Amino acid sequence: MEVSMAAHSPLIHHSNFTSTPLYSLPTNFKLKSCKNQSLRILCDHSCFEVRKLCYKPPGTQLNILNDVSFCLPQKSFGLIFGRSGSGKTTLLQLLAGLNKPTSGSIILQRYAEDGSPNQPPESIPPQRVGIVFQFPERYFLADTLLEEVTFAWPKQKGGLQIREHLASNLARALNWVGLDGVPFDKDPQSLSGGYKRRLALAIQLIQVPELLILDEPLAGLDWKARADVAKLLKILKKELTLLVVSHDLKELAPLVDRSWRMEGGGVLKEELPPL
Numbered sequence: 001m002e003v004s005m006a007a008h009s010p011l012i013h014h015s016n017f018t019s020t021p022l023y024s025l026p027t028n029f030k031l032k033s034c035k036n037q038s039l040r041i042l043c044d045h046s047c048f049e050v051r052k053l054c055y056k057p058p059g060t061q062l063n064i065l066n067d068v069s070f071c072l073p074q075k076s077f078g079l080i081f082g083r084s085g086s087g088k089t090t091l092l093q094l095l096a097g098l099n100k101p102t103s104g105s106i107i108l109q110r111y112a113e114d115g116s117p118n119q120p121p122e123s124i125p126p127q128r129v130g131i132v133f134q135f136p137e138r139y140f141l142a143d144t145l146l147e148e149v150t151f152a153w154p155k156q157k158g159g160l161q162i163r164e165h166l167a168s169n170l171a172r173a174l175n176w177v178g179l180d181g182v183p184f185d186k187d188p189q190s191l192s193g194g195y196k197r198r199l200a201l202a203i204q205l206i207q208v209p210e211l212l213i214l215d216e217p218l219a220g221l222d223w224k225a226r227a228d229v230a231k232l233l234k235i236l237k238k239e240l241t242l243l244v245v246s247h248d249l250k251e252l253a254p255l256v257d258r259s260w261r262m263e264g265g266g267v268l269k270e271e272l273p274p275l
């Protein structure tokens with residue numbers, strides 16, 4: 001029997017290397033049998049890939065991003081750092097679908113055990129990407145926690161099924177961020193700084209994004225709340241893929257799987273965080 005660990009596939013497969021799912025496993029294994037009935041668990045994985053991304057704001061000749069390429073494996077933590085004005089936020093906005101790149105692509109690529117792509121690249125629709133902006137609490141609009149988390153849910157009658165689906169995800173999202181004990185009628189503005197960030201994260205987690213982007217998640221918090229949010233990100237990294245832009249390298253460095261420096265002129269280079 002030949003057994004190797006798989007990285008990221010949740011399905012079990014069987015018989016002559018077909019991809020017919022038999023049943024799901026809680027872990028990320030893919031099990032296949034070949035003609036002599038020996039069983040193998042194969043390693044495959046997926047990466048969010050940015051390829052040769054360029055961005056000039058419409059109507060200008062300013063090259064804010066210049067041939068930016070990187071790959072972030074699923075369920076890992078990517079960090080982008082670099083000096084102010086180098087183009088980090090602009091990159092996040094393109095990844096979240098808020099602006100369109102001038103050229104280049106943003107895709108999800110699945111790879112086989114031997115490292116070769118095993119499917120055509122998939123585009124990533126904006127609804128599969130969550131983004132938490134810098135100081136997200138400034139954008140809170142509602143008087144209660146419940147209204148805040150349900151603010152963008154469809155209100156029409158036809159949206160009932162979607163609302164039911166979102167409601168079943170809500171409890172899990174609140175549990176992930178540790179807000180499950182907070183009363184629904186609590187005023188979001190009365191929460192502490194760290195809990196406001198948890199709320200902003202929960203709002204994005206309800207949709208279970210494939211990629212969660214965070215712009216300066218620790219900015220403006222005291223030391224305790226910073227440690228608290230960093231601890232939460234460590235937990236979330238087990239559930240989804242995180243891409244973070246931050247100047248707070250000391251707190252986030254222990255979480256980092258991949259990191260890049262954005263240099264002047266919108267050039268991205270893979271580099272360890274300088275500590």
Ligand SMILES: Nc1ncnc2c1ncn2[C@@H]1O[C@H](COP(=O)(O)OP(=O)(O)OP(=O)(O)O)[C@@H](O)[C@H]1O
Pocket residue numbers: 057060062064082083084085086087088089090091262
């Ligand atoms: N629509 C636009 N038109 C012209 N210039 C722009 C536009 N959008 C961004 N810029 C410029 O592009 C550069 C990169 O901005 P961006 O906000 O992405 O930098 P940043 O690395 O995120 O900075 P910070 O760390 O301060 O947030 C800045 O010089 C900014 O002024």
